[in-house]
Amino acid sequence: MDNHQIGMAQLLVTKAPGVIRSTGLGSCIGIILYDPFAKVGGMAHAMLPKHRPGRGDNKSKYVDTAIDTMLEDMEALGANRLNIIAKLAGGAQMFPDSDRDSLMVIGSKNIAAAEEHLSSLGIAVVARDVGGHSGRTLELDCRDGTLYIKTVSNETKI
Amino acid sequence: MEKLHFNEQDLLTEIGSIGTGHAATAMADILGHKITITVPHVELVSFDRVAQFVGGAGRNMACIYLDVLGDLPGTVLVMFNENSAHRLLNTLLPDTDLNFFQLSQLQQSALMEMGNILSGAYLSALADFSNQRMYLSVPRLAVDMAEAMLSVPMAKLGCETDYALLIQARFFEESNNRGYILFLPNPGATQRMLAIFGVGSDG
Numbered sequence: 001m002d003n004h005q006i007g008m009a010q011l012l013v014t015k016a017p018g019v020i021r022s023t024g025l026g027s028c029i030g031i032i033l034y035d036p037f038a039k040v041g042g043m044a045h046a047m048l049p050k051h052r053p054g055r056g057d058n059k060s061k062y063v064d065t066a067i068d069t070m071l072e073d074m075e076a077l078g079a080n081r082l083n084i085i086a087k088l089a090g091g092a093q094m095f096p097d098s099d100r101d102s103l104m105v106i107g108s109k110n111i112a113a114a115e116e117h118l119s120s121l122g123i124a125v126v127a128r129d130v131g132g133h134s135g136r137t138l139e140l141d142c143r144d145g146t147l148y149i150k151t152v153s154n155e156t157k158i
Numbered sequence: 159m160e161k162l163h164f165n166e167q168d169l170l171t172e173i174g175s176i177g178t179g180h181a182a183t184a185m186a187d188i189l190g191h192k193i194t195i196t197v198p199h200v201e202l203v204s205f206d207r208v209a210q211f212v213g214g215a216g217r218n219m220a221c222i223y224l225d226v227l228g229d230l231p232g233t234v235l236v237m238f239n240e241n242s243a244h245r246l247l248n249t250l251l252p253d254t255d256l257n258f259f260q261l262s263q264l265q266q267s268a269l270m271e272m273g274n275i276l277s278g279a280y281l282s283a284l285a286d287f288s289n290q291r292m293y294l295s296v297p298r299l300a301v302d303m304a305e306a307m308l309s310v311p312m313a314k315l316g317c318e319t320d321y322a323l324l325i326q327a328r329f330f331e332e333s334n335n336r337g338y339i340l341f342l343p344n345p346g347a348t349q350r351m352l353a354i355f356g357v358g359s360d361g
Binding site: 006007008009010023024025026027028047048052055056057058061092094095096097103104106133134135136137152153 | 204205206207208209215216218223259298299300301302303304305306307308309310312313314316317318319320
């Protein structure tokens with residue numbers, strides 16, 4: 001099996017039968033893109049909503065630039081942008097409280113940024129498991145686009 | 159800044175040692191027995207590597223998060239693995255039932271207070287040593303996978319840079335009882351610390 005692991009502020013695209021895994025997404029958002037015809041999939045483990053110049057060069061760190069980079073990489077593997085669908089998982093609030101502290105609600109900002117950027121590109125978000133207060137481990141099976149999600153107390157797939 | 163010079167590494171290790179030494183003493187006082195603490199590990203790491211320094215991304219931990227405010231801002235994390243959290247809570251609150259993922263209000267408060275005391279001892283030593291003002295926010299607690307909790311301080315650093323300066327020390331009573339104290343200064347605070355002690359940096 002063709003297994004890949006990505007960490008915080010990283011992204012990866014691959015073809016079937018590849019599997020992409022990322023462990024313990026908290027406030028970060030997992031953005032999954034998949035072309036069901038070409039069976040090309042991608043996953044980004046993004047930390048922050050929007051790219052701002054001069055604050056580091058890592059494109060995988062930001063929701064918007066991670067999506068753009070994944071799309072290009074997937075097209076290079078034979079995916080067609082018109083067929084690509086998206087799934088979102090993550091964006092939790094890990095530490096309680098404080099509506100005053102914008103850092104503690106970074107998760108919901110990441111979710112909103114992903115929805116907005118995907119919508120502006122015309123990419124449909126077909127499934128989501130977002131928000132809440134638990135970390136999530138994600139596994140994307142590029143054979144059929146299923147996303148398996150585990151928390152410390154629960155398992156699901158979307 | 160993508161790499162630390164030797165003299166920068168030495169200074170930050172020394173700073174970490176002073177802090178962790180005081181934190182270990184505070185912990186030993188509370189628990190009434192000896193605590194072993196490692197020499198701090200100081201490294202500038204990319205965000206995907208940070209979890210390696212607390213036992214791995216998927217490791218379940220109790221994490222106490224505190225913002226450091228004042229002249230040398232950053233974040234302090236005090237993290238306990240399940241064994242050490244159990245051990246700690248059994249000492250502080252004997253004869254109470256314990257479910258790591260569903261701690262009672264009292265157990266949560268005890269862990270947060272422990273985090274508060276350890277990071278308070280750590281930072282007041284550092285503040286005295288550097289003659290800088292440092293304050294701590296109220297502690298916040300989460301019990302989850304290490305990587306998930308690290309995402310919060312990493313997002314804070316990620317607004318400015320692609321790397322985290324990690325000053326990590328591990329403390330333990332027995333080999334399977336692991337705790338960690340991490341000081342993550344903001345990039346500006348790192349530069350300021352280096353400047354205060356006259357350790358040259360080209361930024």
